[in-house]
Amino acid sequence: MSDNELADRGAAGDADRLTGVARALLGWFAANRRDLPWRSTRDPYRILVSEIMLQQTQVDRVIPYYQAFLERFPTAAALAAAPTAEVIRLWAGLGYNRRAVNLQRAARAVVEEHAGVWPSDVAGLRALPGIGPYTAGAIACFAFERDVAFLDTNMRRVIHRVFFGPDLPSPTASERELLAVAADVVPPDEGWLWNQALIEFGALHCTARKPACVVCPLGAYCRARPAMAGAIAATPKGVRKKREEIFAGSNRYYRGRAVDALRELGGASAEIGIPLRELGPLVKSGFTEADLPWLRGLVDDLTRDGLAAVAEDAPPYHADGVDRPESGFARVRLPR
Numbered sequence: 001m002s003d004n005e006l007a008d009r010g011a012a013g014d015a016d017r018l019t020g021v022a023r024a025l026l027g028w029f030a031a032n033r034r035d036l037p038w039r040s041t042r043d044p045y046r047i048l049v050s051e052i053m054l055q056q057t058q059v060d061r062v063i064p065y066y067q068a069f070l071e072r073f074p075t076a077a078a079l080a081a082a083p084t085a086e087v088i089r090l091w092a093g094l095g096y097n098r099r100a101v102n103l104q105r106a107a108r109a110v111v112e113e114h115a116g117v118w119p120s121d122v123a124g125l126r127a128l129p130g131i132g133p134y135t136a137g138a139i140a141c142f143a144f145e146r147d148v149a150f151l152d153t154n155m156r157r158v159i160h161r162v163f164f165g166p167d168l169p170s171p172t173a174s175e176r177e178l179l180a181v182a183a184d185v186v187p188p189d190e191g192w193l194w195n196q197a198l199i200e201f202g203a204l205h206c207t208a209r210k211p212a213c214v215v216c217p218l219g220a221y222c223r224a225r226p227a228m229a230g231a232i233a234a235t236p237k238g239v240r241k242k243r244e245e246i247f248a249g250s251n252r253y254y255r256g257r258a259v260d261a262l263r264e265l266g267g268a269s270a271e272i273g274i275p276l277r278e279l280g281p282l283v284k285s286g287f288t289e290a291d292l293p294w295l296r297g298l299v300d301d302l303t304r305d306g307l308a309a310v311a312e313d314a315p316p317y318h319a320d321g322v323d324r325p326e327s328g329f330a331r332v333r334l335p336r
């Protein structure tokens with residue numbers, strides 16, 4: 001997008017403005033950056049682990065998991081060679097368990113299809129299983145120092161506010177527009193610093209509900225600033241509570257409980273699995289036989305996502321030898 005085009009639609013604006021924004025943000029970052037473990041490495045595997053964990057999980061919670069995970073699986077080769085069940089067990093407490101499986105799939109693809117050499121550009125990284133546009137951009141930038149643009153929630157919010165105006169009660173710019181501006185504002189040869197700064201600024205300063213507009217280094221450049229307080233006041237609160245209420249009883253809630261129950265299996269059960277009808281009460285309170293088809297569907301979904309496996313050996317008490325998965329005799333365990 002040219003400067004003229006940007007000016008026409010009121011977005012990023014002229015080169016001086018872009019330079020001003022970049023200097024102000026990088027100055028703020030130099031004074032306020034947190035010393036996070038993934039900021040001291042350029043190892044693409046470690047960057048990937050951090051980025052996958054940081055999806056949906058707060059920084060403070062991620063740090064101990066990140067360290068424990070890398071202690072157990074210090075390289076992509078170590079992760080690729082591990083039983084999937086072990087990876088899922090180590091993920092306990094982080095939630096969104098598919099991330100653990102996707103992480104291992106990406107590591108296995110690098111080891112098995114790329115001889116252990118990570119692609120360094122966005123297109124190559126996106127071709128790895130489970131890696132979307134944000135993560136591919138983050139690895140290209142944070143491991144290989146490419147000057148690329150990508151947007152997570154924090155970055156998207158800052159770009160929207162500075163270049164388009166308030167994002168509340170709802171965004172006015174499309175993802176395509178935001179990405180186009182984000183690509184234009186990456187200072188040449190400073191992509192690593194710039195993108196780290198953008199993430200940090202969105203996390204600590206220009207937060208969703210309490211942006212510090214009064215003492216903001218970007219205030220002079222920010223299109224949202226004059227209207228931000230009013231936009232926040234006009235946006236209803238309580239969204240988080242509602243989300244939590246919706247979560248209890250949601251499909252994701254029951255999936256999480258099922259994986260938790262499979263993680264807890266010990267001894268022979270971890271190997272041969274647990275019958276569906278015994279798994280049911282661990283997943284849903286008030287579980288009855290009538291819930292078996294529903295539970296089987298849930299387990300099939302988990303199996304497709306690599307988070308569960310239906311044991312193939314027929315149990316001895318499976319009297320007629322007919323495979324009737326909804327009968328509740330099928331045994332389920334974590335994948336090997």
Ligand code: SF4
Nearest residue numbers: 206211213216222225
């Ligand atoms: S002035 Fe307010 S809305 Fe704009 S970047 Fe700063 S904190 Fe964010």
